[in-house]
Amino acid sequence: MHCAASRILLILAILAAVGLAARPAAAFDRSAAAPADSGAIRGVVVDAESGHPLPGTIVQVVELRRTDVTHADGSFQLLRVPPGRYTVVIERLGYRRETLTVEVDGLDTPVLEVRLETTAIDLPGMMVTGAIGAHTEAESFRPAHVISGQELTRKLDVTIAATVAGEPGMGAVSTGPAAARPVIRGMGGDRILVLEDGGRVGDLSASTPDHAVAIEPVTAKQVEVVRGPAALLFGSNALGGVVNVIREEVPGSLTDAVHGSVSLQAQSMNRGVTGGGTVSGSVGSLAWRAEATGRTGGDMRTPAGMLENTSYDTYSLSAGSAWVGNWGHLGGAYRLYDSEYGLPGGFVGAHEEGVRIRMRRHTVRGELKLRDGIGPFSSLDVDGIYSYYHHRELEADGSLGTEFGQLSAVGGVLARHEGLGPFSHGAIGIQAQWRDFAAGGHSSTPPAVEHGFAVYGLEEFDVEPLRFQVGARYDWRRIEPGEVSTSAGIGEIRARSFGSLSGSVGVLYALTPSLDVGVSAARAFRTPDVTELFSQGPHLAVYSFEVGNPDLEEEIGFGLDVFARYSSEKVQAEFAAFRNAIDAYIYPRNTGELSRTGLPIYQFTGQDALLEGVEGSLQWNLRGGWVVEGSGSYVRGSLRANDQPLPFIPPLNGQLAVKYETPGYFARLGARMAARQDRTGEFEEPTAGFTVLDASAGYRWMAFGRIHSVTARVDNLTNATYREHLSRVKSIMPEAGRSLSVFYRVNF
């Protein structure tokens, strides 16, 4: 048995024991009073039709980031709530989300009775991604989507990229099942920030497609996707958007019982097994959280045969704690992520047997969130993340090919305000970052140290009937190679500094109570990285000889989004059109020449580019639990000088599905479609169009005071042979064949 599988079983056994030993959530003592200087939010959640209590319902106080889960009698309570007005979100699988505004005045709060109505469609979720603070998808000034609950369970896959790939505007560039990274609107690499609880994880997935994202998806509470330039909120380089995996490693709320979940997933396409568990609780004012995951899988099966050397073995451990009080919380967390996976071979100049990659990440994070207010600011966040990352690429005989080491640190201060002058909400912040990068083995990239600093501000205000959001950010970044030298191949390898201003303006207008329209314009920039500047040699894992350019300038992007959102009991829909003009867009251009060792030579070059397109999604609640849902995306990427196509742009694609859902179970049948892509970059292979059928079904039940769910999914129902355009191995193998995946989760 794989070592990881043994670890999975042991850890899950421990977590299951903790979960079973945890007292089933008991009803609260309604006579218990909160401390004199604070109030409480108490209530009971029932089914609107039957009046039956709904245990296992999540109750979230948005402004405090505190949650409780209803007990067996449907009751909940959150103590030590400072006086104020709060948004309380109540949600449960199969029911319409309820959002209440609750006033806490320091005295005992009346018990709320919340009646939830069943619904089959997914309503706009609550997002935490962003500087302003928590808000719904409908309030976002950018096209955005939250994947959570049953939708997340249904979509969970081996990687974060594969989990979100079906969303409008989304794709995934992959080199086998384990190495995949999100693509948003045709943009990838480090133009897409992949975050964990809003922070960068310090891996090297953005630098090259063979490097996997070092984030485990199975224990994510929700995944938030923001499409379009988001540099203002998250930092330089986010020209394409953000994928934020929320799991709250640093627990910010106290609970009156031990809560958690245990998940198990098995899939047939590679005989993969995944296990994950989280457990959290409180001791007095100390909240704690622990997590363990393990994932193992063999080579991927396709209709054309086995894709050799694509197995993986991954595990991750995390522990966090925080002191929680009325004033906020102060805490930290540690995470270990360890993975070994294979990249297939068989390309010109590559190994016949491919390459195996071993990576390990240690991340420590600390955060202080003050809710008491300081001067004109209603809250203050101080956070810092430090990551240690080591990555080794091993050749077929086990010898070291290339290795990378990276130390990185990011820290910042964010102050939010409410109702300051003409502004309804706002935030100002500063951020600093540092990175120490080194490469060894057969690498041609010199070591480098980077420093960066940023200051930003974001404000929202209303000019009835319009809502505005404006912001500005200045970033400065310096990249210093370990040694200044002159290379005959690429020129002078020297320190480079970059500084630029980003900005955005967004407008939302409620045409009707159900229909919002918006426009968002943004200027963002991206600095070239060490590889793009200073590479000069082979990179076997991606079958290329890379030639950098030390004179590259930063990319400057101008993005425009026009969107409309419709939200009603029957229909949820969003449509967006976008245009991103990027000056000095950096990409590796295939020169058409081969190196002496037969590797295709790629020269990093900067040319003006244009990416424009449309995307949309629709959910239509027919009646009686039946729902029709669909989405579609199209992006056209070109060099502005000659309209030559950019490489690795996804074709027109979409999904259409019919779903039947009740609070207890669901069934779904859908089709994924993509058009032929023959608008390709130089020396890039075209791909044929395809239609692939998928089916899924799930069942939820209560047993022993705990919520259980089972989801079965069959991907590629007809075992069709098809190739995703963004797959880097499409020339040797198609995508996976028919695959059955079964996912079980118990929440306690």
Add this chain to the structure above:
Amino acid sequence: MIRKRIPALLVGGALLAMGACLENPVEPHPHEEPEGMNLEVGGVVVVTVDEHGDVDGSLTVAAGQESDVITITFVDHDGDPIDTDDYYVEVESADEGIVQFLQDGPGAFTGRLRGIAPGSTTLEFRLMHGSVGTGHLEFRSPPIPVTVLE
């Protein structure tokens, strides 16, 4: 209130301090990229291949005879020999009916020519990284002219 937060501060500070003390796990060293090749006989360079792929010199052997030991050296951009740990050499004759190259062991960096029959052909020398027989190509020479004399 501060007292209650001391444990969290200490733990957090310890974690951050521990992280701050870690060194980069990779000790960078410049990877020596082979850009040329020399063939030596008896300590004398008889064939050179420069970084442009231009060949200067040729090899000769009499038919039915073996040459003196030929030493294969790969050089970097500055003409300095590269470290050949974890490397091996493959040699391929374009026409084994005219000449063969006999290495002093699998993947060896030395060997001899064996003239089979009078004529002219070429040899290709390949520097491979890894274990003999399973490595990847690091450098491929242009065709090296060989003449087998009567």
